[in-house]
Amino acid sequence: MLKSIAVMTSGGDSPGMNAAARAVARTALYEGVRVWGISDGYQGLIEERLRELESKDVGDIIQRGGTFLGTARCEQWQTPEGRRLGYENLIQRGIEGLCVIGGDGSLRGAQRLSEEYGFPIVGLPGTIDNDVWGMDYTIGCDTAANTIIDAINKLRDTASAHRRVIVLEVMGRNCGWLALVSGISGGAEYIIVPEEEFDLRQITDSLSEAYERGKRYILIVVAEGAARGQDVCDYIAQHTDIETRVSVLGHIQRGGAPSVIDRVRASQLGEQAALSLISGLSGVVFGYSNGHVVSVNLYDAVNNKKKLDPEYLRLAKVLC
Numbered sequence: 001m002l003k004s005i006a007v008m009t010s011g012g013d014s015p016g017m018n019a020a021a022r023a024v025a026r027t028a029l030y031e032g033v034r035v036w037g038i039s040d041g042y043q044g045l046i047e048e049r050l051r052e053l054e055s056k057d058v059g060d061i062i063q064r065g066g067t068f069l070g071t072a073r074c075e076q077w078q079t080p081e082g083r084r085l086g087y088e089n090l091i092q093r094g095i096e097g098l099c100v101i102g103g104d105g106s107l108r109g110a111q112r113l114s115e116e117y118g119f120p121i122v123g124l125p126g127t128i129d130n131d132v133w134g135m136d137y138t139i140g141c142d143t144a145a146n147t148i149i150d151a152i153n154k155l156r157d158t159a160s161a162h163r164r165v166i167v168l169e170v171m172g173r174n175c176g177w178l179a180l181v182s183g184i185s186g187g188a189e190y191i192i193v194p195e196e197e198f199d200l201r202q203i204t205d206s207l208s209e210a211y212e213r214g215k216r217y218i219l220i221v222v223a224e225g226a227a228r229g230q231d232v233c234d235y236i237a238q239h240t241d242i243e244t245r246v247s248v249l250g251h252i253q254r255g256g257a258p259s260v261i262d263r264v265r266a267s268q269l270g271e272q273a274a275l276s277l278i279s280g281l282s283g284v285v286f287g288y289s290n291g292h293v294v295s296v297n298l299y300d301a302v303n304n305k306k307k308l309d310p311e312y313l314r315l316a317k318v319l320c
C-alpha cells in the first residue's frame, strides 16, 4: 500500500481534467494517503513546483474547463537528464506513485519514467482528440464534440441564409474522431478525416451538382490532420462560382464547462487511477470502452495507433 502519491496534468488541456485530478486527490485522501499536486506538468516536476493537496484544494473545480494544476509542454522531459531531475524530485518528497493526466505525448513521457526508473505510474487519457489506443473515450472529447456541434448549428443558419458552402476546420491532431462524430451529428454533407483518402475534385464536382439540384448550402467538416480548412475553401472557391467561407474553430474547442459525461467519467477514472496506484497496480492507463472502465497496459497504449471506428466511417458514407 502506497502512502503518498502525486497527480499532474500535462500537454494540451481538456475539459474534465479538473474532475479527474479532483477524483484522484479526494480518493487518495479518503484512503488516508497523502497526495501532491504538480503544477504545469513535467516542467513543474523538474522545477520542483509541487504542493501537498487537501480536500478543499480541489473544491469548486469540477465544473470548470482548463486545469487548476496548470499544464505545459516540456522539451526537457524528452531528455534523460530532465527525467532524472523529475524522478529525484518525487523521491525527495517521499512520493511513491504518480498519476499523469494527459494525451498521447504525456502518456509517452510517463512510460519513459516508468521504464527507466520502475516508478509506479498510472495514466489517465486527458485529451479532446480521443486518440488513445485501447479505449473509445478520452476525457474532454465529449465536451469538445458538443462545442463543435454548437458551432455547426450556428454555421448552418448563416450558410443557409446566403446559399454558401462553409468549411469548418476542427481539432484532433492526426485523429479524425472529432470531425467524424461532430460531422455525423451535425449533419455535415462532407467529412474529411486523415484516416481516409479524399479527393477535392470529386467533392467539388458533387457539391456543384447538389447546388444545381437546388441545395441551399453545404457544410464540410475537415479534421486539422487531414487538410487546412483554408486550402479546402480556396480550392472550392477557385473551381466553382459558389460563395465559400472557412471557419477555423481553434482553441474554443478546448475550453468550457465539461459535459455531464466528461465529469462523471473523469471522476470514475480518477478514482480508479488512485485506487490502482495505492494498491500497487501501475503501468496502466484507465479509459472507457463500450460503456465500462477499462485498464490498458501503458506501453501498449503509447505504442499502438488508434483506428477510427469503421462503423462511424460507414455511417458517415451512408448519411452524408
Ligand code: ADP
Pocket (backbone or CB within 6 Å): 010, 011, 012, 013, 042, 072, 073, 074, 075, 076, 077, 078, 079, 102, 103, 104, 105, 106, 107, 108, 109, 110, 112, 127
Ligand atoms: P499531449 O499529452 O496533449 O499529447 P504533447 O504531445 O505535447 O501533448 O506531450 C506533452 C509532453 O509530454 C511533452 O511536452 C513532453 O514533455 C512529454 N513527451 C511527449 N512525448 C514524449 C516522449 N517520446 N518521451 C518523453 N516525453 C515525451
